[in-house]
Amino acid sequence: xxxxxxxxxxxxxxxxxxxxxxxxxxxxxxxxxxxxxxxxxxxxxxxxxxxxxxxxxxxxxxxxxxxxxxxxxxxxxxxxxxxxxxxxxxxxxxxxxxxxxxxxxxxxxxxxx
Amino acid sequence: xxxxxxxxxxxxxxxxxxxxxxxxxxxxxxxxxxxxxxxxxxxxxxxxxxxxxxxxxxxxxxxxxxxxxxxxxxxxxxxxxxxxxxxxxxxxxxxxxxxxxxxxxxxxxxxxxx
Numbered sequence: 412x413x414x415x416x417x418x419x420x421x422x423x424x425x426x427x428x429x430x431x432x433x434x435x436x437x438x439x440x441x442x443x444x445x446x447x448x449x450x451x452x453x454x455x456x457x458x459x460x461x462x463x464x465x466x467x468x469x470x471x472x473x474x475x476x477x478x479x480x481x482x483x484x485x486x487x488x489x490x491x492x493x494x495x496x497x498x499x500x501x502x503x504x505x506x507x508x509x510x511x512x513x514x515x516x517x518x519x520x521x522x523x524x
Numbered sequence: 525x526x527x528x529x530x531x532x533x534x535x536x537x538x539x540x541x542x543x544x545x546x547x548x549x550x551x552x553x554x555x556x557x558x559x560x561x562x563x564x565x566x567x568x569x570x571x572x573x574x575x576x577x578x579x580x581x582x583x584x585x586x587x588x589x590x591x592x593x594x595x596x597x598x599x600x601x602x603x604x605x606x607x608x609x610x611x612x613x614x615x616x617x618x619x620x621x622x623x624x625x626x627x628x629x630x631x632x633x634x635x636x637x638x
Binding site: 415442451453454456459461467469501503505507508511512513514515516517518 | 558560565566567568569570573613615617623624625626628629630631
């Protein structure tokens with residue numbers, strides 16, 4: 412089944428403790444992206460990647476890192492999480508074209524206390 | 525600034541009636557639009573898309589209409605069912621600074637009344 416898989420689905424952590432949210436897709440998509448979703452603010456892009464070893468900042472990159480060592484994986488790294496990073500996170504992937512929509516993962520609900 | 529927006533944050537519809545969700549966009553150069561459905565606790569799910577060289581596209585129980593003159597997009601759901609309860613987002617996909625970015629609306633919550 413074609414899908415984007417995120418792990419974990421739920422995570423509660425403490426301020427300052429490094430964490431990684433994994434994202435993997437099996438559709439051979441070149442483009443991958445991370446979003447956060449907060450009430451009243453909709454979906455905001457954190458980072459994106461056009462292909463292996465090519466990453467760039469989205470609208471809200473502060474406090475996050477990403478890497479794209481393989482085409483299928485695009486982990487999101489929070490080196491020192493803070494409470495304002497409590498949010499619902501989505502990974503998405505797509506072919507490089509304006510004529511394709513994104514496929515989204517099921518989301519990771521992160522709480523930083 | 526450029527944006528994709530929705531006219532109504534919440535829409536209540538009687539089960540069995542048709543639903544119409546509206547969306548306005550401001551970038552006349554945009555050429556690809558998508559509707560997503562997001563159920564509680566899940567990621568956005570692709571419903572239907574439309575390219576700017578079309579003014580109507582139909583799927584199963586859903587129709588998207590595009591009016592480029594007034595930069596307006598709508599999603600019509602026929603014979604609304606309880607399973608249609610969700611937040612619906614319109615999105616515009618375009619290239620910005622080499623980023624194939626989705627510009628999202630804030631979403632419309634569709635509530636189905638029994």
